[in-house]
Amino acid sequence: QVQLVESGGGLVQAGGSLRLSCAASGRTGTLYAMAWLRQAQGKGREFVGSTLWSDGTTYYGDSVKGRFTVSRDNARNTMALQMNSLKPEDTAVYYCAARLRPGTYSGASDFDYWGVGTQVTVSP
Numbered sequence: 001q002v003q004l005v006e007s008g009g010g011l012v013q014a015g016g017s018l019r020l021s022c023a024a025s026g027r028t029g030t031l032y033a034m035a036w037l038r039q040a041q042g043k044g045r046e047f048v049g050s051t052l053w054s055d056g057t058t059y060y061g062d063s064v065k066g067r068f069t070v071s072r073d074n075a076r077n078t079m080a081l082q083m084n085s086l087k088p089e090d091t092a093v094y095y096c097a098a099r100l101r102p103g104t105y106s107g108a109s110d111f112d113y114w115g116v117g118t119q120v121t122v123s124p
Helices: none
Strands: 002-007 010-013 018-026 033-039 045-052 058-060 068-073 078-083 092-099 118-123
Touching: 002 092, 018 033, 018 092, 018 118, 033 068, 033 078, 045 068, 045 078, 045 092, 058 068
Parallel strands: 010 118
Antiparallel strands: 002 018, 018 078, 033 045, 033 092, 045 058, 068 078, 092 118
16 A cells, blocks of 8 residues: 655635645555646546656646756655746646556556545646
8 A cells, every 4th residue: 555645725816835745654665656646626536647666757847848847856755846937827736646567558547546635726
């Protein structure tokens, strides 16, 4: 089992920045990748970005490329999402997710464990 706890959400004006954090505990030695996904009201869960736990390789969804940065700290078992140039359409609940199995992934069904999410609201 892996437990995930997100923090850092809140309200910010368009153009501003926020930093989210995710703390992992439990069987962190079995992690293959960790990711951020988000879900806006009335929409499905969208892939935001991820990192391979072994070497820190990152991947991003098209809507956030160049604005968001994913990083991880293996020693502390944490992952962060730095969000810059925020837009109202970034408003969503942001979830931290973990995957144990090697291989490609892209959607919500590809992840094994989830945090409860943290709300990010971007005002115009």
